[in-house]
Amino acid sequence: MRMLGRRLAGAIVAVVLAHALPSAAVAQDKVKVGVFPVATSLPYFVALDRGYFKEQKIEVETVRLIGGPPTAAALIADQIDAASVLVTLEGMNTNIKKPGAAVYISLNSQSETYPMEQFVVRKGFQAKSIKDLKGAKILSAPGPGNVLMAKAALEANGLKEGDYRLEQLDTAQHLGALKAGTFDAGYTLEPTATMMRQQGIADTLETGVIARTVLGDPKADAFVGGGVISTRFMTERPEVAKRYAAAWLKAVADIRKDPESARRHLLKNTLVPESAINDIPMPGFFAVSQLDDKSIGQFQRFIDFSMKLINAPETVDVRKYLKTY
Structure with missing residues (x-):
């Protein structure tokens, strides 16, 4: 009888645990x-x-x-x-x-203050500011938001569509595209811009692009x-x-x-x-x-x-x- 009681108790514990484990999972x-x-x-x-x-x-x-x-x-x-x-x-x-x-x-x-988007120019291409990108082939981070802001900044610097060529490209490809000379400049994001500078592939022309273009204050x-x-x-x-x-x-x-x-x-x-x-x-x-x-x-x-x-x-x-x- 004692053996039977122990087995019964063990079975009850097993059943209780079997029901308890699923409920713990459901808690997430x-x-x-x-x-x-x-x-x-x-x-x-x-x-x-x-x-x-x-x-x-x-x-x-x-x-x-x-x-x-x-x-x-x-x-x-x-x-x-x-x-x-x-x-x-x-x-x-x-x-x-x-x-x-x-x-x-x-x-x-x-x-x-919080640099993220920026215009960069590859080594060897003569440009010291965004307005110097006339005639350049420019890459942009993908998505309508990035493309529109890139165009707005270019326009704010006196460049209209036709003065440059702009193509959106996956950000992961920006570094290689500028290194190869496929593009002259780019509207890119961090950390790509920092990696370009570290590897001597490109220099930054301007940060705080959106704050300057839209809000009139690069620190806004x-x-x-x-x-x-x-x-x-x-x-x-x-x-x-x-x-x-x-x-x-x-x-x-x-x-x-x-x-x-x-x-x-x-x-x-x-x-x-x-x-x-x-x-x-x-x-x-x-x-x-x-x-x-x-x-x-x-x-x-x-x-x-x-x-x-x-x-x-x-x-x-x-x-x-x-x-x-």
């Missing part, structure tokens, strides 16, 4: 995140690597998406719940097509991208969205407090080499709660300017698509 809420493996996605990498999503009982599924258009399309189609970074022009244009598809919980500032905050979640995600799973945002914003706080430590997360998550990790500049990461009226006003000016460039059918009030947690 899954969130699909579109991820572009670039420096502007740093909050995602920090939150993932430091376990902040796990702290919030969230299991993220990384959906690799290269550039803004596929990210916007995935948000519109409800294929992802959030995105590590989305160009704000493309995000607001997405909201015209499907209101609330892209709601920003943090924004990335680009300027001379040009909020060109940011981390987003969808309204569908917030509506259908509000508590999960809140926990996701908590993990995200904890990572943003880490970056602001100790950027040198945070930038190390780019090594295993992007193509940034060890030789460049300490030199590449990063954008300024801001939680939406940190934006004041002046910052939001600058953001609105950038979006208004950009929407005119793409002949958008309507204006967008940026405050509608900013979420504070």
Whole structure:
């Protein structure tokens, strides 16, 4: 009888454990995140690597998406719940097509203080400023946002279409294209620009291009991208969205407090080499709660300017698509 009792007790324990294990797994809420493996996605990498999503009982599924258009399309189609970074022009244009598809919980500032986009010129091509690029063959980072800003900056420097040739090219190919002499100059992003300078392939003509062109001040905050979640995600799973945002914003706080430590997360998550990790500049990461009226006003000016460039059918009030947690 004692043997039978022990066996029965063991069986009961096994059954209890068998039922307990699945419930532990269920405790992790899954969130699909579109991820572009670039420096502007740093909050995602920090939150993932430091376990902040796990702290919030969230299991993220990384959906690799290269550039803004596929990210916007995935948000519109409800294929992802959030995105590590989305160009704000493309995000607001997405909201015209499907209101609330892209709601920003943090924004990335680009300027001379936070260099990201810049014009570069290959070694051997005679140009000391953007206005010297007349007749040049110029590459651009891909996506309508980058191409339009490149053209706007060229126009602001007295160059109209026909004075140059501009082609968009995947950023990973920029270094090789300038080294080979296929292009004379480029509107490129970090860390590519730093790698070009380190290898003696190209020099920077101008940083803070968008802030100077659109806001009239190279040190102003040009909020060109940011981390987003969808309204569908917030509506259908509000508590999960809140926990996701908590993990995200904890990572943003880490970056602001100790950027040198945070930038190390780019090594295993992007193509940034060890030789460049300490030199590449990063954008300024801001939680939406940190934006004041002046910052939001600058953001609105950038979006208004950009929407005119793409002949958008309507204006967008940026405050509608900013979420504070």
